[in-house]
Amino acid sequence: MILTVTPNPAVDMTWEIDRIVPGDSHRAETGAVRAGGKGLNVARVAHAQGVDVLAVTTAGGATGAELRAELETSGVPHHLLPVAAATRRSIAWVDRSLGDTTIVNERGISPTTAEWAEFVGAVHEQAALASVVVISGSFPPGAPEGLLEALIAASGERPVIVDTSGPLLLAAADAGASVLKPNRAELSDATGLSDPLDGARELLRRGAGLVMLSLGEEGMLAVTRDAVLSARLSAPLAGNPTGAGDAAVSAVATLVAEGITDTETILRRATAWSAAAVLMPLAGDISPRHPELAEDLTVSAIDTEKKDTE
Amino acid sequence: MILTVTPNPAVDMTWEIDRIVPGDSHRAETGAVRAGGKGLNVARVAHAQGVDVLAVTTAGGATGAELRAELETSGVPHHLLPVAAATRRSIAWVDRSLGDTTIVNERGISPTTAEWAEFVGAVHEQAALASVVVISGSFPPGAPEGLLEALIAASGERPVIVDTSGPLLLAAADAGASVLKPNRAELSDATGLSDPLDGARELLRRGAGLVMLSLGEEGMLAVTRDAVLSARLSAPLAGNPTGAGDAAVSAVATLVAEGITDTETILRRATAWSAAAVLMPLAGDISPRHPELAEDLTVSAIDTEKKDTE
Numbered sequence: 001m002i003l004t005v006t007p008n009p010a011v012d013m014t015w016e017i018d019r020i021v022p023g024d025s026h027r028a029e030t031g032a033v034r035a036g037g038k039g040l041n042v043a044r045v046a047h048a049q050g051v052d053v054l055a056v057t058t059a060g061g062a063t064g065a066e067l068r069a070e071l072e073t074s075g076v077p078h079h080l081l082p083v084a085a086a087t088r089r090s091i092a093w094v095d096r097s098l099g100d101t102t103i104v105n106e107r108g109i110s111p112t113t114a115e116w117a118e119f120v121g122a123v124h125e126q127a128a129l130a131s132v133v134v135i136s137g138s139f140p141p142g143a144p145e146g147l148l149e150a151l152i153a154a155s156g157e158r159p160v161i162v163d164t165s166g167p168l169l170l171a172a173a174d175a176g177a178s179v180l181k182p183n184r185a186e187l188s189d190a191t192g193l194s195d196p197l198d199g200a201r202e203l204l205r206r207g208a209g210l211v212m213l214s215l216g217e218e219g220m221l222a223v224t225r226d227a228v229l230s231a232r233l234s235a236p237l238a239g240n241p242t243g244a245g246d247a248a249v250s251a252v253a254t255l256v257a258e259g260i261t262d263t264e265t266i267l268r269r270a271t272a273w274s275a276a277a278v279l280m281p282l283a284g285d286i287s288p289r290h291p292e293l294a295e296d297l298t299v300s301a302i303d304t305e306k307k308d309t310e
Numbered sequence: 311m312i313l314t315v316t317p318n319p320a321v322d323m324t325w326e327i328d329r330i331v332p333g334d335s336h337r338a339e340t341g342a343v344r345a346g347g348k349g350l351n352v353a354r355v356a357h358a359q360g361v362d363v364l365a366v367t368t369a370g371g372a373t374g375a376e377l378r379a380e381l382e383t384s385g386v387p388h389h390l391l392p393v394a395a396a397t398r399r400s401i402a403w404v405d406r407s408l409g410d411t412t413i414v415n416e417r418g419i420s421p422t423t424a425e426w427a428e429f430v431g432a433v434h435e436q437a438a439l440a441s442v443v444v445i446s447g448s449f450p451p452g453a454p455e456g457l458l459e460a461l462i463a464a465s466g467e468r469p470v471i472v473d474t475s476g477p478l479l480l481a482a483a484d485a486g487a488s489v490l491k492p493n494r495a496e497l498s499d500a501t502g503l504s505d506p507l508d509g510a511r512e513l514l515r516r517g518a519g520l521v522m523l524s525l526g527e528e529g530m531l532a533v534t535r536d537a538v539l540s541a542r543l544s545a546p547l548a549g550n551p552t553g554a555g556d557a558a559v560s561a562v563a564t565l566v567a568e569g570i571t572d573t574e575t576i577l578r579r580a581t582a583w584s585a586a587a588v589l590m591p592l593a594g595d596i597s598p599r600h601p602e603l604a605e606d607l608t609v610s611a612i613d614t615e616k617k618d619t620e
Contacts, residue, residue: 013399013401015401015414015416017414020332020412021412022330022332022405022408022410022412023408023410023411023412024412024413025412025413025414025415026412026413026414026415027414027415027416027417028414028415028416028417029416029417030396030398030399030416030417030419031399031416062372062375062376062379065372066372069372086340088340089323089340089341091323091325091401091403093401093414095332098332098333100332100333101333102330102331102332102333102334102336103334103335103336104325104327104335104336104337104338104403105335105336105337105338106325106337106338106339106340106341107337107338107339107340109340
C-alpha cells in the first residue's frame with residue numbers, strides 16, 4: 001500500500017471561462033470542486049490505476065467538509081484528521097481562448113501543535129501497513145520546526161518519497177528521504193547551485209538515493225550516485241501542467257511499492273504519467289494514453305563528465 | 311420592514327492578490343466569504359444602518375450551508391428556502407497593485423418549478439409584514455417564465471423596487487414595479503433607445519413611477535413623469551464599484567419604507583450610499599462617511615426639453 005501524506009491539503013476549485021479580461025466580470029458554468037493538495041493528487045492517480053493507496057491529511061471547517069465529501073464521492077481511500085482551522089482553497093481559472101490557467105493558492109492555516117502531534121501519530125500508525133510513504137507539497141505557514149523530519153521518522157524503515165521545496169528539500173535529504181522530486185527552479189533555490197546536476201548531487205550527498213528532476217517540456221532526469229538518465233517525448237504536449245509532477249511522483253511510488261528499483265523503469269513511467277497528466281484538465285487525473293506515451297519517449301544516459309543536461 | 315427578494319443568490323468569495331499575472335500561480339491569504347447576490351447586499355446595507363429588513367432567498371448544497379452560516383454570523387435577518395440545486399459561487403480577485411477586481415460569476419442552477427412555487431409563497435407570506443419589497447439581480451438560467459411578475463404580484467399593494475436587466479426590466483415596468491434602477495447600458499439594452507432619458511421615459515410609460523439611473527462616476531439621475539434630477543459628487547471616488555448599485559437600491563428602500571416620496575431626498579441618499587459603497591472593499595458595506603458624501607453632492611434639475619444628461 002502507498003501511504004500519501006498531505007500536510008497542507010486544499011479544496012481545488014476550477015472554472016472554465018471563455019476569455020478572461022482583467023478588471024471585468026465574467027459568467028461561467030458551475031466550477032469543478034475536488035479534494036486537492038499534492039499528496040491527494042498522488043493518491044488519486046495511483047488509485048485510478050488500481051493501486052492500493054491511503055491518503056492521510058487534515059480537514060477543518062466548511063471547506064474540510066467539502067474535501068471529505070469529495071473524497072467519499074470519488075472513492076479515494078483516506079484518513080482525515082479533524083482540525084480546527086478551515087482547510088484552504090485553491091482557485092484555478094482556465095481561459096478557454098488562450099488555453100492557460102491562472103491559479104490562486106491560499107497559503108493555508110496551520111493546525112495546532114497538539115493536532116500536528118496527532119497527525120504524526122496517524123502517519124506512524126498507517127505507515128505500518130504501507131510499503132512506501134509519499135510526503136508531498138507545502139506546509140502551512142507556522143507549522144512547527146522539525147515536522148517534516150518527524151513525518152519521515154514516523155515512516156520507519158519504509159522508503160519515503162518527498163516532493164517539496166525550499167529549505168524543506170534539503171531537510172528531507174538530510175532526514176533520509178529515499179527519492180526527491182524537485183523541478184529545476186526548486187532545486188537551484190534550495191541548493192544555491194545553478195547547475196541542476198550539481199544540485200541533484202548535493203541532495204544525493206546529503207542522503208537521498210534518487211533525484212527525479214522535472215524539466216517541464218524537456219522531460220525528466222533521474223540522478224543516482226551511479227548514473228544520470230534523461231527521458232523526453234518526441235514532441236512536447238499542449239495541455240494543463242498542473243498535477244504533472246504529482247503524476248510523476250505517483251508513478252515512482254507505484255514501482256517502489258512493488259520493490260522495483262531499476263532507474264530506467266522508474267524514469268520511463270514517471271515521465272509518461274507526467275505527460276499523461278498534461279493531457280487532462282484537472283490535477284490528479286492522467287490520460288489512458290500513458291502506455292503509448294511510455295513507448296514514445298526516449299531514455300538516454302547523460303555523460304556526467306560533461307555535466308551536459310541538454 | 312424592507313423585504314428583499316434574491317432569486318439567484320451567491321456565495322461571494324474575495325481574494326486579495328499582490329499582482330495578478332495571467333497564466334501564473336499566486337499565493338494569497340484566506341479569502342473572505344460572504345452571502346451575496348444583489349438582494350442580500352441590499353439587505354446587508356440597510357441592516358447595518360439599523361433598518362428592519364428580511365432577506366428572502368434560496369439555499370442549496372454545501373454552498374447553501376455556507377450562505378446560511380455567514381448570514382447567521384453577520385446577523386442579517388433571513389428566510390432561506392431549502393432547494394436541491396447548490397447555491398452558485400461568485401469569485402472576485404482584487405489586484406492590489408492595479409486596484410482593479412476581476413470577477414467570475416457562476417450562472418446558477420434553477421430550482422425546480424415546485425421550489426419556485428414555494429418561493430413565491432414565502433414572498434407572499436413575508437410581504438404581509440413589509441412596507442416595501444425589493445427584487446434584485448438575475449434569475450438562474452431556466453427559471454420559469456412569469457416568475458418576476460409572480461413575485462411582484464405576491465408583494466400585493468406594497469411598493470416594489472426592482473433592480474434587474476434585459477427583458478425583465480421591461481417586464482418589471484409592465485407588471486407594476488414602482489421604482490427601477492438600471493444603469494445606462496442596461497437601460498439601452500432593454501429599451502433599444504440610446505438616449506437614457508428616452509429609455510427612462512419608456513419605463514415610466516409602461517407603469518414605473520420612478521427610474522433611478524446610475525451613471526457610474528457621473529452620479530445618478532432620478533426620472534419621474536414630472537422632473538429629471540441629477541446628482542453628482544464634486545469629484546469621483548476611487549474604490550470598488552461592486553455593490554454600489556445595491557447600496558443605492560437600499561437607500562431608496564429605506565426612504566420608501568418610511569413613506570418618503572420626495573425625489574430629491576431619495577436621489578441624494580441613493581447617490582451618497584452608492585458612493586459610500588465604492589469606498590469599501592466588499593459589496594454590501596457602505597462607508598460611515600455617507601452623511602458627508604450626501605452633503606458634498608450637487609443636485610440639479612435637468613431641462614428635459616433639451617434632453618441633456620450632462
